[in-house]
Amino acid sequence: GMLNAIKNIDFDVWAYTPSEGTLAYRLKLTEYYNKLGYNIKPENILVTVGGSEAITIAMQTCVNEGDEIIIPEPFYANYNGFACMSNVVVKPILSYIENGFALPPIAEFEKLITEKTKAIIICNPNNPTGYLYSREELEALKTLCIKYDLFLFSDEAYREFCYDGREFISPMHLDGLDENVVIMDTVSKRYSACGARLGCLITKNAEVIASGLKFAQARLSPGMVEQIAGAAAVDTPDSYFEKVNTEYTLRRDTLVSRLNNIEGVFCPNPGGAFYVVAKFPIDDADKFCQWILEDFEHNNQTVMMAPATGFYSTAGSGKQEVRMAYVLNTDDLNSAMDCLEIALQQYPGRTI
Template sequence: MPSISVKGREMPASPIRKLTPYADKAKQEGKHIYHLNIGQPDIETPQIMLDAIKNIDFKVWAYTPSEGTVSYRTKLSSYYNKLGYGISPTDILVTNGGSEAITIAMQACIGPGEEIIIPEPFYANYNGFAHSAGIEIKPILSYIENGFALPPISAFEALITEKTRAIAICNPNNPTGYLYSRKELEALRDLCLKYDLFLLSDEAYREFCYDGNEFLSPMHLPGLEQHVVVLDTVSKRYSACGARLGCMITKNEELWRTALKYAQARLSPPAVAQLAAEAAVDTPQSYFDAVKEEYTARRNTLVAGLNEIPGVYCPNPGGAFYVVAQLPVDDADDFCQWMLEHFAYENQTVMMAPASGFYSTPDAGKNEVRIAYVLNINDLKNALVCLERGLAAYPGRV
C-alpha cells in the first residue's frame, strides 16, 4: 500500500473538530450536546444578504475575477473607509474565506523555512496553515493570569532572527477574546518598522468589542502602510460562516501582486457569496447593535457562571465571542473527550475545544479549554450546569 507523505502525517488535527466522532456517537446514544466548541453563531444572517441570493437572475454561473469582482471590492472598500482604513478597491484581494486570506498572506510574505512570530494561544488553524506552507511559527506565550495581554515587546525582540519575516495577531483574539490596546499595537508597529517585518492582522471579530472599548487596527497607525496586511471574513460579522468569503487587504503593491498569483492559481472566489456580501455592506447599524448587546449578555452569563464553579478561573474578555477557562483537571483533552463519551446530566453534555491545540509550545494549555458563547443564554446556563456536574464527577479532577 502506498505510504502517506511525511508532511501529511505531521499535519496537525483541528482541536475544534477532532472530537466530532465522539460527539456524533453521543448523539446516536440520544444525548443532547451543547456545542460550545466552534465559533458557529446562532445569530440570524442579515435578511438583506439572504434576499440578494434569492433574487439572483444570472443565466450562467460563471467564474469571477481572481481578485474578486470590481463591484464587490468597490462596495467593500466603502465599508473599510467608514472605519478609517483609507484604502481603494485595488488594495483588496477577495478570498475563499478568511482561511485562504491567511494562507495566501503567509505564502506571499514568508518563504519555506522562514519564521513568523505569533502570541499564543492563537487560532488553531494557524498551525495547519503554516505547516502547509513550510513556515515555522515562533510562539510567544501570553498568560491567563493577566487576561492574555500582549507579551512584552522585549520578548518578541528576543525571538527575532535572520529568518523572521512577520508577526501575526488576531484582534480581538481567537481563542482568548483579548482586545489589544493602542499602546500594545503601537509597540508592535515600532518593532515591525525597526526590523522591517510584515504585521498580519486577523480582524475576523472586529465588530465584537464590549464595555465601550473601541477597535483599533494596525491599518490606523501611521508608518505601517507597507507592512500591515489585514485578514478578514464575512463569517462572523454577518453570521455567514457558510458563505466562505474573506479578503486580504494591503497597501503594499508588490505584496498585492504577489498574492494575486496565488489567487489566480486557485481561479476565483465564489460568485454567489460575493453578491450576498456586497448587499450585506448595507446592513443597518441596528443589526450590529443588537448582536453586540446579545453577545455582551452571553459573555457576562458565561464568565460569571464559570467563575462560580469551584476550581475554575476565566478572565473577562474584551471582544470576540470566546473565552479560555482554566479547569481543575489534569488533562483538558481527556476531559473534553470524557464529557462526550462517558458523561451526561439529564441526558445532556457539553462539547468544548481543548486549549492545547491553540498553542504551539508543547504542554501549554493542558488544563484549559476554549468555550464559544454562540448559544442563547438559557442554553449557556444549562451547559454550565452540565460542566459543573461533569467536573465534579471526572476521575482526573485535581
C-alpha cells in the same frame, strides 16, 4: 440581505469573475472599510475564498519557504496548518491566562527574532481567548515591525464583536505602517455566513497585492454568487450589530460569572469575539473533555468543549485550560454551567 440578493440574481451566464474579485464587490468593501477609517481603495483588496485563503495567500506572498512568523499563543489552530502548507516555520510566544492573555512583552518578541523572521500574526479580537488588543499594544508592535522590517498580519474576523464600549484598533489605524500591514478578513462571523466562503486580503503595499494576485490567478477566481451576497451584506444596518453586541455581551457576562463562581475555576473577562478560555481544577484538559462527553451526563445532557492544548504549540501548555464559545442563548448557557459544575465535582482527575 445576503439571501435576498441571491434570490434576486439576474445574470444569464455564471462566469468566472476577475481573480482579484469583482470591481462591484471591491467597491462595496472599500465603502465598508473606509467607514472604519482604513482609507483604502479597491486596488488594495484581493477577494479570497474564505478568510482561510487570505491567510495562506498572505503567508505564501510575504514569507519564503523556511522563514519564520511569530504568533502569540494560544492561537487559532489552523495557522499551523496554513504555515505547513506554505513551508513556513511558526515561532510561538506565550501569553498567559493570569493577565487575561495580554500581548507578551516586546522584549520577549525580540528574543525570537532572527534573520529568518518575516512577520508577526495577531488575531484581534482573539480566537481562542477573546482578548482585545489595546492601542498601546498595537503601537508597540508597530515599533517592533518597523525596527526589524517585519510584516504585521492582522486577522480581523471578529472585528464587530467588541464589548463594554471598548474601541477596536486595527494596524490600519496606525500611521507609518502602510507597507507592513496585511489584513485578513471574512464575512463568516459578522454576518453569520461561514458557508459563503468569502474573505479578503487588504494591504496598501502594492508589491504584496501584485504578488498575491499571482496566487489568486492560480486558483482562478472567487465565486460570483458569494460576491453578490457579500456586496448586499455591506448595507446591513448598524442596528443589527448593536442587537448582536447587546446579546453577546449578556452571554459573555453570564458565562464568565457562572464559571468564576465554580470552585477552582478561573476565567478572564474577554473584551471581544465570542470565546473564553478558562482554567479548571483538572489534571488534563484532553482527558476531561473526552470524559465529560463519553462517561458523564446530567439530566441526559453534557457539555462539549475544546481542550486549549490544541491552541498551543509549546509542549505542556494549556493542560488545565478549555475553550468555550458562547454561541448559545443564556438559558442554554446556564444549563450547560449547571452540568459543568456537577461534572467538575465528579471528574476522577479533579485536583482540589
